[in-house]
Amino acid sequence: MTAKPARTLVTSALPYANGPIHIGHIAGAYLPADLYVRYLRARKRDVVWVCGSDEHGAAITLRARKEGTTPRAIVDRYHAEMQEAFSGLDIAFDHYDRTSSEEHHGFAQEFFLELLEKGAFTEETRQQFYDPQEKQFLADRYIQGTCPKCQDDRAYGDQCEKCGSALSPDELIDPKSTLSGSTPEMRETTLWYLPMDRHESWLKTYLEDGVLDGEQHHDPKSWKAHVTGQCKSWVDGGLQSRAMTRDLDWGVPVPVEGADGKVLYVWLDAPLGYITATRNWAKKNGADWAPYWKDKDTQLVHFIGKDNIVFHCIIFPILLKEHGGYLLPHNVPANEFMNLEGDKISTSRNWAVWAKEYIDDFPGRSDEMRYVLASIMPEQKDAEFTWEDFQSRVNNELADVLGNFVNRVVVLTSKYFDGKAPAASGTWTSTDEALRELMASTPGAVGDAIERYRFRDALQHAMGLVRAGNKYLTEEEPWKVMKTDAQRTADILSLALQITANAAIVLAPFLPRTSEKIATALGTSDLPWDAAGGDLVPTGQPLGALPILFEKVTDEQVEVQRAKLGPDASQEGLRDVEAEKPGTSFDDFQTMDLRVAEVVAAEKVKGADKLLQLTVRTGYDERTVVSGIAEHFKPEDVVGRKVTLLANLAPRKIRGVVSQGMVLMASTEDGSLRFVTPDEGAEAGDIIR
RNA sequence: GGCGAGGUAGCUCAGCUGGUUAGAGCGCAGGAUUCAUAAUCCUGAGGUCGAGAGUUCAAGUCUCUCUCUCGCUACCA
Numbered sequence: 014m015t016a017k018p019a020r021t022l023v024t025s026a027l028p029y030a031n032g033p034i035h036i037g038h039i040a041g042a043y044l045p046a047d048l049y050v051r052y053l054r055a056r057k058r059d060v061v062w063v064c065g066s067d068e069h070g071a072a073i074t075l076r077a078r079k080e081g082t083t084p085r086a087i088v089d090r091y092h093a094e095m096q097e098a099f100s101g102l103d104i105a106f107d108h109y110d111r112t113s114s115e116e117h118h119g120f121a122q123e124f125f126l127e128l129l130e131k132g133a134f135t136e137e138t139r140q141q142f143y144d145p146q147e148k149q150f151l152a153d154r155y156i157q158g159t160c161p162k163c164q165d166d167r168a169y170g171d172q173c174e175k176c177g178s179a180l181s182p183d184e185l186i187d188p189k190s191t192l193s194g195s196t197p198e199m200r201e202t203t204l205w206y207l208p209m210d211r212h213e214s215w216l217k218t219y220l221e222d223g224v225l226d227g228e229q230h231h232d233p234k235s236w237k238a239h240v241t242g243q244c245k246s247w248v249d250g251g252l253q254s255r256a257m258t259r260d261l262d263w264g265v266p267v268p269v270e271g272a273d274g275k276v277l278y279v280w281l282d283a284p285l286g287y288i289t290a291t292r293n294w295a296k297k298n299g300a301d302w303a304p305y306w307k308d309k310d311t312q313l314v315h316f317i318g319k320d321n322i323v324f325h326c327i328i329f330p331i332l333l334k335e336h337g338g339y340l341l342p343h344n345v346p347a348n349e350f351m352n353l354e355g356d357k358i359s360t361s362r363n364w365a366v367w368a369k370e371y372i373d374d375f376p377g378r379s380d381e382m383r384y385v386l387a388s389i390m391p392e393q394k395d396a397e398f399t400w401e402d403f404q405s406r407v408n409n410e411l412a413d414v415l416g417n418f419v420n421r422v423v424v425l426t427s428k429y430f431d432g433k434a435p436a437a438s439g440t441w442t443s444t445d446e447a448l449r450e451l452m453a454s455t456p457g458a459v460g461d462a463i464e465r466y467r468f469r470d471a472l473q474h475a476m477g478l479v480r481a482g483n484k485y486l487t488e489e490e491p492w493k494v495m496k497t498d499a500q501r502t503a504d505i506l507s508l509a510l511q512i513t514a515n516a517a518i519v520l521a522p523f524l525p526r527t528s529e530k531i532a533t534a535l536g537t538s539d540l541p542w543d544a545a546g547g548d549l550v551p552t553g554q555p556l557g558a559l560p561i562l563f564e565k566v567t568d569e570q571v572e573v574q575r576a577k578l579g580p581d582a583s584q585e586g587l588r589d590v591e592a593e594k595p596g597t598s599f600d601d602f603q604t605m606d607l608r609v610a611e612v613v614a615a616e617k618v619k620g621a622d623k624l625l626q627l628t629v630r631t632g633y634d635e636r637t638v639v640s641g642i643a644e645h646f647k648p649e650d651v652v653g654r655k656v657t658l659l660a661n662l663a664p665r666k667i668r669g670v671v672s673q674g675m676v677l678m679a680s681t682e683d684g685s686l687r688f689v690t691p692d693e694g695a696e697a698g699d700i701i702r
Numbered sequence: 703g704g705c706g707a708g709g710u711a712g713c714u715c716a717g718c719u720g721g722u723u724a725g726a727g728c729g730c731a732g733g734a735u736u737c738a739u740a741a742u743c744c745u746g747a748g749g750u751c752g753a754g755a756g757u758u759c760a761a762g763u764c765u766c767u768c769u770c771u772c773g774c775u776a777c778c779a
Contacts, residue, residue, distance in 0.1 A: 245706085250704080388715095406728080483741095484742080
């Protein structure tokens with residue numbers, strides 16, 4: 014993109030509406046987009062930024078069931094909560110939409126039908142069980158019946174757990190739906206697949222050379238290495254067909270006769286939400302949405318986290334191109350992940366800094382969090398947020414360098430020139446000239462960095478101007494010069510005021526609130542980016558009030574925040590774990606044969622990361638058990654241990670090895686495993702009951 | 703197991719197409735200074751650029767092997 018685009022459409026990943034927003038989300042896809050868009054707006058470019066809640070998918074229905082409520086209630090709650098979190102951090106979308114809206118359903122269906130007409134999908138028609146009561150087709154796992162081989166009456170549609178034989182649903186005797194218990198009927202159904210292998214050739218050119226339809230589309234070197242790298246590895250590895258519909262009752266219904274109980278796959282549904290959002294933005298603002306998605310001189314940029322790369326760079330582009338008429342992304346500046354206090358961010362372990370809680374605890378201090386996240390943004394590798402680092406950046410950089418600089422300038426001007434911008438003589442010393450050059454070049458440096466998605470670098474440039482201002486004041490010592498030379502003092506402070514005004518402009522994308530406060534203190538409300546680099550505060554302009562820009566973060570505040578991490582203490586030991594399974598019977602329990610066993614040998618299964626092949630002694634035989642614990646235990650750690658064995662589990666071939674039983678493990682909150690070990694004195698072969 | 707991205711000063715990170723003594727911020731040590739939110743400024747110490755081998759007149763920067771971290775994926779739940 015050397016030529017300036019006529020307009021830019023920016024999207025941020027649609028956050029999934031089943032949990033609150035934390036700083037990892039913010040630093041990944043929202044703050045960078047916000048910085049980029051604020052900058053473009055300041056440059057008076059035509060830019061629209063859309064986002065919205067992703068409200069479909071199985072995870073939401075499961076959560077609703079667990080909480081005893083409806084999917085609608087879940088998404089309504091999080092839709093509201095997420096908007097609050099974003100606005101608390103001044104993440105200012107032009108439009109924030111949601112995928113459960115009527116407009117989106119209508120548009121997504123229309124889009125799907127056009128793709129269908131154009132033959133973008135391959136159709137596979139087959140007989141599948143249908144639950145008339147639940148009005149949906151049943152995945153193999155949702156059907157239970159009697160195994161034709163061993164007559165066990167709890168065989169699933171894909172496999173009998175008792176004898177281990179692989180089954181297909183129609184082999185089952187007396188099949189039942191596990192959803193309703195009713196007898197399913199066979200119906201003809203169509204599945205739609207996206208055959209991605211058809212698209213390998215143009216994708217390769219698009220990703221590697223930035224060429225699309227024979228034209229230069231974007232500069233591939235401007236893409237981040239990890240984005241291009243991951244995409245190329247997918248395409249080179251050969252693309253597979255991917256199902257574009259799911260059997261679910263919560264989502265965009267497939268708009269085809271006889272497709273009851275089928276919805277569009279979320280990865281078809283969600284990115285189309287970008288387009289819906291743009292349409293709704295246009296409707297709201299009396300604008301035309303089409304140029305933003307269809308005109309060749311529009312630039313399309315997707316901000317996402319690294320886990321979404323393939324969908325935005327491969328699958329969505331395929332859909333857009335197949336449909337025709339739509340633009341493909343010109344850049345996808347995906348960020349890596351943000352870690353927290355030495356560990357991964359985890360919603361379930363409450364190892365996160367929640368955007369909403371931050372604003373509750375630090376009201377009005379969104380700029381501080383924006384600043385810190387921008388300075389440590391995971392642009393090319395994973396980054397780490399710690400509260401100590403937060404404190405040190407806020408105190409040393411924002412309060413001491415920026416806040417104090419502005420304060421010095423305003424106080425000196427008030428003291429010596431009655432609070433009005435003094436008149437400069439017009440002759441500058443070489444020191445002055447050097448500083449004026451930096452002032453002139455800083456907006457360009459900041460802007461270039463932002464346009465290349467180098468936000469930390471941009472912030473460094475902006476803060477560099479402030480640092481230079483501090484140095485200038487210290488070296489020129491206006492408080493001494495004033496005693497002998499009022500005009501020279503006026504020159505110094507005049508320049509310092511221009512530096513302050515320029516800093517307010519280049520920092521505005523990062524620190525919108527602070528920038529406004531500085532403008533007010535300089536007696537103006539209008540500091541346009543296009544005037545940056547030169548003199549912005551006219552002679553004689555009366556200065557306004559300057560509040561303390563940044564309070565220091567205290568050690569106590571840091572401690573409070575750190576103490577909040579991890580399992581919630583107020584819950585008094587109650588954990589947020591999976592709901593209990595529905596009741597079972599004593600008879601059912603009796604079918605399981607649990608025994609104490611001793612591991613006598615262990616080795617890694619070749620070609621598998623997670624599997625250990627164990628030889629266990631039961632007291633009456635020795636057998637092989639394959640266990641998925643290799644990531645947590647080395648073979649030498651488990652030999653000699655007494656374990657709990659589910660002895661009568663149907664044998665099953667795993668990675669070429671027949672496993673005769675299962676070793677019971679406790680799964681801890683952090684995802685690691687512990688053996689269920691009998692107390693001292695229990696011997697191999699002891700029966701557990 | 704396959705693939706991708708990383709591993710650079712105590713900490714957080716920059717280092718584009720290979721080129722003289724490897725950089726920034728913080729922290730640390732010493733000094734200057736007082737207009738200012740005990741703030742600011744200067745100077746300094748500090749790195750065998752994950753390990754090993756290779757290509758080259760020259761490698762943090764290219765090639766190969768190994769190792770660790772993160773992600774995708776497979777096998778697995």
